[in-house]
Amino acid sequence: MGSNVGSSLDSHFSEFFGMNVERYADEQFNQLDMPGGDDFYDITTIFSEGSQEMEDGSLLMTEGFELQQAMNAFEIGEPRLDTGMRSESDMKPPFNPLTLLLPGEVCWIMDRSFAYEMLWHAGNCLPHSVLTIQYVHRLSDMDPELLYLRSAVVQEDAERPLELITVVLRSFMSGLMKCCDFSWRRLNEGSTREMEDWQSDKCEVSFLEGVPSVYLQTKLDEADFWLEHSYKVPQQWREPLRARVRLRNVYLQMLGLDVHKDTHKLQILLSTAKQHLTTIRNYPSPEPSPTSPAHLAFDPHLARLLTCSVPLRILDVPHIIDTWDSLTRFLDDWVEIGKLSSAQNLATWELAGTLQSYSRSPTPAYLRSTAQLTFYDGLLVLHDFMPSWVVERFFLETMGIRYNILSQAIRERWKGGDGPPFAEMERHFTKVITPQLQSHWNNVPRRRRSLAKLLLPWHKLYDLVVEMTGSLDTTDETGLILRQIPNAVLSWRLAVIREVIFSGFQLDLYTSEERAFAYLFAVQTIEKHISCLEQLSGVVPAGTPTKMEIDFNVQYLTALQLISMALFSVVTRLMSFEPQRLELNFIRRYKWAFLPEYDSITTCDAACPEFSSFLPACKEILEDVYFSPSDNIRLARKMLSDLIMQPSHTSYWYSERIKFVRDTIRACDSLDALPSTTAGIRAFDIGLLLWDPTLNHPWFPTLSSQGADKRRRQPARPNVG
Structure with missing residues (x-):
């Protein structure tokens, strides 16, 4: 019965979404008017001939060209001054949101979208992260109902069904924007400080604020249903695609919950999200070929076209495994x-x-x-x-x-x-x-x-x-x-x-x-x-x-x-x-x-x-012949070890506190080679102590490996009887 349902759906989609993709894109491009008219005179050759003797990368400045003049030159097209300018090496073909894609390419685009979303939650700006995704700006062009009204002719491709764009990818990107809407509201309501933790500039881009979350959840369910029953999607790609769509759906539902009223439901959704994330890890998306149109889905220079108040910054996209690790920590904290x-x-x-x-x-x-x-x-x-x-x-x-x-x-x-x-x-x-x-x-x-x-x-x-x-x-x-x-x-x-x-x-x-x-x-x-x-x-x-x-x-x-x-x-x-x-x-x-x-x-x-x-x-401390820094460290270690052995509370955070106690014990272990006497302090190489809270204990230093050799050369502690 599932096969019959899938066949009827595919037949319906083929008739409903029929169009000539390339012809539609050309028509849209030809309708654009050149700002200021089209009677410009091209003077590029004049500058090209005049700069023949200049070396690549050189800059010709007039006398008295200083900081003030440089600040006024942001719009002259010099890439070192205008961060919104794109050089020829950065130029890409025009993006067409209806370009047909392979299932593996769609998976890769979804994964990379999660990566940009995690980059935003890590404190980066929206125009440098989520808003570099081309699809989020072209959702209306991917609407199947609008395509039907245009009465275009479908371009069949058995390996690249159009529904992967109009049904699956569109619902996924819509869910992404609604997730950003929920997150933006929560950040704006809380005590987190803008510009310290996050940046609220949405660049006048719609986050689907007026679209009900339930409607978008329904669209994600429809995409999941189509992936499950359609014969157009190869069997090996159904589960990977469904897991990504379902994760977006669950994530969207979590963001819309009230933590106090829906505590039990939130815990269920978090558990479900982790299950989908495990499935995604088991079905990684392959890197598309350099000529794949999937790469055009992301443009780090897109901020130059937005109403943006921050300079352009191109982020390094983390490895997908790091993205899933970040998302796992995100869910654990939740x-x-x-x-x-x-x-x-x-x-x-x-x-x-x-x-x-x-x-x-x-x-x-x-x-x-x-x-x-x-x-x-x-x-x-x-x-x-x-x-x-x-x-x-x-x-x-x-x-x-x-x-x-x-x-x-x-x-x-x-x-x-x-x-x-x-x-x-x-x-x-x-x-x-x-x-x-x-x-x-x-x-x-x-x-x-x-x-x-x-x-x-x-x-x-x-x-x-x-x-x-x-x-x-x-x-x-x-x-x-x-x-x-x-x-x-x-x-x-x-x-x-x-x-x-x-x-x-x-x-x-x-x-x-x-x-x-x-x-x-x-x-x-x-x-x-x-x-x-x-x-x-x-x-x-x-x-x-x-x-x-x-x-x-x-x-x-x-x-x-x-x-x-x-x-x-x-x-x-x-x-x-x-x-x-x-x-x-x-x-x-x-x-x-x-x-x-x-x-x-x-x-x-x-x-x-x-x-x-x-x-x-x-x-006083340096004159105290009875004081021993290393003895202090060993006694502290013993007291901390005794804490771990005591009967524990049933609280989850008590066990987390014990983990921090263990970290402090490890700090004591690294300091075991401190001088055993105050006389040894004068001979101790203080450069062996390394304070690095990003790698070691947040409060205490680490003694480098040479400290053990130093310890053996220290004078013995006097017998104080």
């Missing part, structure tokens, strides 16, 4: 966001956000924007809760006590004149926690800037709760718990400071002279953070998730402190500037800690960087 949408606790969002910010494979801006809107859309948190919900979760997850019980205890013990400042405190909480969790899905530089800006509001909140708890009667057992409210707030602020410090290593911001203070400041901040957590641990009920999280963080932070202390002792030798110059660099680097607004706050900053203690600390 799976995480789907799971996050149902995670109703702050710790999970904080953990997931920080871990993705450490990744060497950045999350695309579309998914980061989706995550931000999933947590807070400007009105509700997680689509269900008012912003004050974050206050309830804060106290439950940080102190193990519900906010209504805490607030009742505060009212009963209040000794101040007016009532407790609950409204002001809740307002402060919502102003710091929500933007902090959203900031983790910014790009790494903006994340660091956002976190640094939040330190002042966090300190204002800390000052408020210190003042509030000072007006309470805290003599009973419940009062001991209430006295820990400032420590709960301070622990979050200290965690933000630590992220700001370490992100400077991730972004390679610090000069060699600044690294020593950064590691020392990290040591001091972590010390205070551990103290806060230990005090909180004394009032948190044993066996609760809050208690387990505190115990984990204390051990993890202790390991980070040991590593930072070891590196501080070693990199002190990198300082070469005078103290005055070091202090100027210090003020510039940590300007976020010295804002004038801090002067109006009563409570002192508990973690303010102090340059006055830096040089004495350098001297």
Whole structure:
């Protein structure tokens, strides 16, 4: 029965789409009018004869031709000045969207279209990526209904059926443009910043904004049905083509879903998309021959014809395997966001956000924007809760006590004149926690800037709760718990400071002279953070998730402190500037800690960087004969290894955190050959330490292979009995 259906369809398509393709293209070209008329006089020969003595590539400039004149010469046709000009070597034959193609060529065009779409999600501009695809500008010319109205005669080709263009490729390209429409809207709605993460210029090209997604899904289903039943497509090409059409259809459906309302459906579609992607990997498309018309489907110079605000840039198209790998990571990150949408606790969002910010494979801006809107859309948190919900979760997850019980205890013990400042405190909480969790899905530089800006509001909140708890009667057992409210707030602020410090290593911001203070400041901040957590641990009920999280963080932070202390002792030798110059660099680097607004706050900053203690600390560590950098590294490694062996949570992100712990263990392994004594630091070749966050740990350096030989030549550590 399927064969009969396919035969009838083919007969119908042949009658419905009949035309003479080449004649139609010639007629369309001849109807074009030359701008300004057709009575021009060709003066090319005059310039050709006058430049006979010039060498190829040379440029003749008049006297006084400088930058201003060069900037005014963008339209003169000089390729070194006019990036929109095409040289003769770049010229291609006119593109005809109705040129018949082989099934393998259609597969290759679809694959390359996915590659350009992934390039756009990687941060490239639309006119340099998706809009270089010729078909997306000629969808109306491929419309079978319009072809029928033109009553053209069909040009039969058994190996190249016209339906591959008018049915399959047209529906695929229409789906691509609608996917771009959905993505563009999400990027425009989120907190991702234009020009940092993406570029919104659509060059006045239609993204099928007014076409319903369901209609395009129906067209993709029709293309899939035709591929399944038509005898015109060879058997070996049916499954490869169908897999690509189906992947586009599923991808289009995913983009149109609400993450909160359709969580289950989203997970099903993501699983289906991965299945289609596996099929596509098993049926790779061959590279068309150099003379194949498939190459004309992509024109990197097409931006010169568009209303474009950015200069022309020709992108290197990645290998198709890299494209599928990028798409796989894209789908995996999408799976995480789907799971996050149902995670109703702050710790999970904080953990997931920080871990993705450490990744060497950045999350695309579309998914980061989706995550931000999933947590807070400007009105509700997680689509269900008012912003004050974050206050309830804060106290439950940080102190193990519900906010209504805490607030009742505060009212009963209040000794101040007016009532407790609950409204002001809740307002402060919502102003710091929500933007902090959203900031983790910014790009790494903006994340660091956002976190640094939040330190002042966090300190204002800390000052408020210190003042509030000072007006309470805290003599009973419940009062001991209430006295820990400032420590709960301070622990979050200290965690933000630590992220700001370490992100400077991730972004390679610090000069060699600044690294020593950064590691020392990290040591001091972590010390205070551990103290806060230990005090909180004394009032948190044993066996609760809050208690387990505190115990984990204390051990993890202790390991980070040991590593930072070891590196501080070693990199002190990198300082070469005078103290005055070091202090100027210090003020510039940590300007976020010295804002004038801090002067109006009563409570002192508990973690303010102090340059006055830096040089004495350098001297003290180098004179400590008992200190061993390598012993610190080994102890940190043992503590991190013990964390891995502890009973794990059931959370997906806990296992992801353990992966990062393993990365830190590998960083310890690479630093095992650090000097064993402070005397060895003076003889240690500091050039062996390599900071490369793109290849190694984002915060800590790697010791090159020569370090092991250096280690064997170091003096033995003295016996201190």
